[in-house]
Amino acid sequence: MDRENNEAMTQPDNNAIRDLVIVGGGTAGWMMAAAAARVLAGGVRRITLIESDAIGTIGVGEATIPPIHGFNELLGIEEQAFLDATKATFKLGIQFENWGQVGERYFHPFGKTGRDFDGIAFHQLWSWLRDEEGVGQLEDYSMSAVAARNGRFARPDANPRSPLSNVGYAYHFDATLYAAFLREYAIERGVVRVEGRIVDVELDGESGYVSSVRREDGASIPGDLFVDCSGFRSLLLGGALGVGYNDWSHWLPCDRALAIPSAADEEIAPFTNSHAHGAGWQWRIPLQHRTGNGHVYASAFMDDDEAERLLLANLKTPPLGECRPLRFATGVRERLWDRNVVALGLAGGFLEPLESTSIHLIQTGIAKLLALFPDRNFADVERDEYNRLMTSGYAAIRDFIVAHYHVTRRDDTPFWNHVRTMDIPDSLKTRLELYRQKGRIFRYDDELFSIASWSAVLNGQGLVPLANDPLCAALDGESLAEAMRRMRQVHHNMAARLPMHRAALGPSAGDA
Ligand code: FAD
Numbered sequence: 001m002d003r004e005n006n007e008a009m010t011q012p013d014n015n016a017i018r019d020l021v022i023v024g025g026g027t028a029g030w031m032m033a034a035a036a037a038r039v040l041a042g043g044v045r046r047i048t049l050i051e052s053d054a055i056g057t058i059g060v061g062e063a064t065i066p067p068i069h070g071f072n073e074l075l076g077i078e079e080q081a082f083l084d085a086t087k088a089t090f091k092l093g094i095q096f097e098n099w100g101q102v103g104e105r106y107f108h109p110f111g112k113t114g115r116d117f118d119g120i121a122f123h124q125l126w127s128w129l130r131d132e133e134g135v136g137q138l139e140d141y142s143m144s145a146v147a148a149r150n151g152r153f154a155r156p157d158a159n160p161r162s163p164l165s166n167v168g169y170a171y172h173f174d175a176t177l178y179a180a181f182l183r184e185y186a187i188e189r190g191v192v193r194v195e196g197r198i199v200d201v202e203l204d205g206e207s208g209y210v211s212s213v214r215r216e217d218g219a220s221i222p223g224d225l226f227v228d229c230s231g232f233r234s235l236l237l238g239g240a241l242g243v244g245y246n247d248w249s250h251w252l253p254c255d256r257a258l259a260i261p262s263a264a265d266e267e268i269a270p271f272t273n274s275h276a277h278g279a280g281w282q283w284r285i286p287l288q289h290r291t292g293n294g295h296v297y298a299s300a301f302m303d304d305d306e307a308e309r310l311l312l313a314n315l316k317t318p319p320l321g322e323c324r325p326l327r328f329a330t331g332v333r334e335r336l337w338d339r340n341v342v343a344l345g346l347a348g349g350f351l352e353p354l355e356s357t358s359i360h361l362i363q364t365g366i367a368k369l370l371a372l373f374p375d376r377n378f379a380d381v382e383r384d385e386y387n388r389l390m391t392s393g394y395a396a397i398r399d400f401i402v403a404h405y406h407v408t409r410r411d412d413t414p415f416w417n418h419v420r421t422m423d424i425p426d427s428l429k430t431r432l433e434l435y436r437q438k439g440r441i442f443r444y445d446d447e448l449f450s451i452a453s454w455s456a457v458l459n460g461q462g463l464v465p466l467a468n469d470p471l472c473a474a475l476d477g478e479s480l481a482e483a484m485r486r487m488r489q490v491h492h493n494m495a496a497r498l499p500m501h502r503a504a505l506g507p508s509a510g511d512a
Contacts, residue, residue, distance in 0.1 A: 015375040018045040021223030023198060023213060023236060025051025027061055027175060028345025028362045029229035030182035031071070035366045037189035038075050040373070047190065048221060050213065052197040057179060058231055058346065060259050060326070062285045062292045063091060063272045063356035064170040066110050067448075071363045075185060080506055085181045086173035087288040090270045090501060092148040094355070098276035099461060101409045106460025107145040107271070108355075111156065111168025113452045114141035114487065117480070123455035124469040125480060127439050132481040136488050138459050142452075143167045146491045148271045152498035163487075163494050170356075172272065172285045172292070194221065198230075201240035209340045209378075210236060224376055227369075228343040232350070237333055237343040244334045245349075251402045251424060252330040253301070253415075254280050254352050258308055259294040259324045263317040268509075270501040274354065277310050278302060279415035283353065284316060288509050291317050296352055301415040328352070332394045337386045340378055342369055349394055354404060357397050360448065364393055396447040399428040400454070407432065407461040432463075439465035 020036060022029050033049045040047065072082060082088065093109035100106070114122030122141065129135050139145040143166045147153060157164035187193055196215040204211045212222040213236075228236035237243050249255060265286050273284040280297030295311035308323050332349030336342060344365045351357055368389055372382040406424050410416035424432075434440045435458055441451045502509055 015377055016043060017224045017373070017375060019223040020044045020047045020225050020227070021213065021221055022047070022049040022227045022229055024229030024231060024345075024347065025049055025179065025183070025193070026057035026229060026231055026345060027179055027182075027359060028231075028347070029227075030179045030186060031359075031362050032227050032229060032344055032366055033186035033191045034075055034182040034189075035071070035370065037186045037191050039370055041190060046192065047186075048192045048194055048223070049186070050194045050196065050198060050215070050221060053195055054197060057176070058326070059175055059324075060257075060292070060294065061175045061353070061359055062287065063172050063283070063353070065356055065360050065448075066168045066170045067360055067363065068170055071366075077185075082181070083171075083506060084508055086171075086177040087290075088171045088173035089268055089286050089288060089505060090153045091170045091172050091272060092144040092153065092167070092270045093142075094272045094274055095148075096274050096276070096404075096457075096460060098410075099274070099281075099404060099408060101462065102412060104462070106456070107139045107142070107148065108453060108456045108460065109139060109142040109145035109148065109168070110170060111142065111144045111452075112166040113138065113145075113456065114484075118471075118475065120469060120471050120475075121441065121451055121455075123441070123451070123459065124439050124472060125475075126484070127459075127465060128468045128472040129477060129481045129484060132477075134485045134488070135481055138456065140488045140491060141484070142456075143491055143494065144169065146495045147498055148269070150495045150498070151267055151269065151501055152495055153270045153501045153504040154498045163490050169270075172287055174287055174289070198235060201236055203240065207339070208241075210240060224340065225374065226341045228341055228347040229345050231346045232328065234333070234343060234347040236341045237336070237338060237347060241338050241341055243338050245329070245331050246334055247329050247331040248351075248398055249329050249331065251398065251422070252352055252405070253298040253419070254296045255327060255329060256299050256304070256307070257294050257296045257326040257328070258304070258311050259292070259326060260311065260315075260322065261320045262291045262293055262315045263320060264288065264290050265317050268502050268505070272356065275314060276410075277314075278413040280307070281354070282311055282314055288505065290320060291315075294353075296354070298415055301413070301418070330398075332391065335387050336365065336390045337369075337383045340374075342386070344369075348390075351394065351397055351401060354401050355397070355449075357401075357448070361390075361394065361397070365390060392445065393448065395425075395427065396444070396449070399425055399431065400449045400457070402428055403432065403454075404457060404461065407458060407463050409462050432458075435463065436466060438467050438469050440469070 097105045156167040200214040212220045275282045279301035285292035297307045336348045405419035
């Protein structure tokens with residue numbers, strides 16, 4: 001039910017949100033605070049963020065995907081200042097090792113791969129001609145992948161005729177420095193930071209809406225709209241409002257991680273590395289001043305000691321410190337917006353970091369909240385639309401991540417046998433069957449991952465369609481194969497001329 005009557009709704013100014021309260025100062029909290037300071041200033045009377053130094057933040061979450069540029073543009077952040085402040089590096093995609101089969105590797109690049117022709121998707125053309133002399137691998141047609149494999153980097157070129165026009169990139173950054181960078185931005189623009197542990201959430205007796213949060217020292221902070229960024233605790237949405245959790249662990253059984261930093265790598269690869277082990281996988285995220293590493297694993301299939309042994313044995317550079325354990329259950333809250341509380345980040349849900357989608361989901365949550373920003377009437381239709389859009393976004397990303405596990409040919413451990421043969425969501429079954437038949441991939445609604453992303457992963461995992469797209473039969477295969485050989489050569493020639501990644505990061509890259 002809408003909170004107030006129709007008469008009140010005709011006076012929007014009187015009903016505007018006055019006090020916006022953000023609970024939590026991790027990546028989610030400070031992203032929300034920075035965006036609110038930029039977009040809502042003038043409309044909202046006060047924006048307050050409460051964080052607890054004693055509790056701290058999760059401290060991981062260092063790999064991003066290209067839509068992050070949209071967030072930086074919204075805030076008006078200059079790229080070099082951002083790179084320097086967060087010790088960031090460029091990310092052209094993810095390299096997957098041992099995923100399809102032990103000893104194999106493939107690249108999921110950002111940006112476009114090849115060019116569609118006569119309405120036929122590029123991966124279909126490649127699949128049709130893949131055995132022709134000199135046609136090579138699908139990833140040869142991605143400028144991002146070819147540059148990454150050569151340790152080089154370039155930004156996209158706006159000229160559509162340049163091979164660099166297909167480049168897509170994101171960043172790796174230090175999560176703690178990123179939160180600090182956004183904190184400074186938000187505070188400069190008027191956000192009030194309050195330090196202290198919240199011990200109670202007070203609800204309005206009549207409406208059941210959150211009226212205030214109370215700190216350990218007894219101080220109460222009232223608000224009209226609360227954004228719960230309290231991490232896995234989900235203090236407001238899961239805790240005070242009791243919104244349940246849709247647990248997806250049966251599709252994504254990894255439930256633990258060990259994280260450890262190691263020394264900076266001389267080469268600074270322009271990509272995330274994902275190396276599969278017996279019951280999960282290990283990330284390597286190169287930053288300017290150190291390397292982030294972690295092992296994500298399923299505790300039902302591997303114990304903590306073995307997970308730690310594998311992680312340490314596969315570090316490329318010497319460890320800096322001890323392994324930090326993290327536990328999680330993959331899934332999402334039944335509603336991400338309930339009454340006057342919206343949850344962002346880990347407070348709302350968690351999909352394991354295989355495709356670096358969590359920070360993106362925070363960004364999407366912020367964008368949709370701003371697009372549907374309520375007044376104190378809290379119209380049901382706005383809340384429902386938010387929940388519908390966010391829930392379908394989470395489910396689409398879930399399917400993409402599940403596909404990495406399910407479409408494996410590995411049978412060397414109980415874990416891989418389990419994920420290869422497990423039941424999968426119906427939505428994913430249909431997708432995989434369409435691909436298996438004739439290589440077809442569709443992008444539904446405004447889902448995150450493109451046809452190029454799905455084809456990179458399904459092909460990389462070793463899934464070969466049973467038949468070619470029948471539309472290819474109308475094409476001249478000889479001349480198309482020749483055009484593809486030329487395109488492949490152009491990419492390799494161009495990559496050899498690009499700057500090395502470290503040089504592209506700017507003069508202070510690698511400084512302590
Ligand atoms: P947190 O960082 O946990 O922040 C919670 C905040 O709430 C803190 O400020 C805390 O002090 C405050 N708080 C909690 N309780 C109280 C209280 N009672 N009173 C006051 N304050 C309180 N994402 C990516 O996009 N890319 C990745 O590569 C990636 N890798 C990951 C790897 C692992 C193993 C995990 C577990 C996650 C990863 N993520 C990744 C997800 C990413 O870490 C999070 O999405 C991101 O850090 C946001 O976290 P958060 O702000 O929601 O929570």
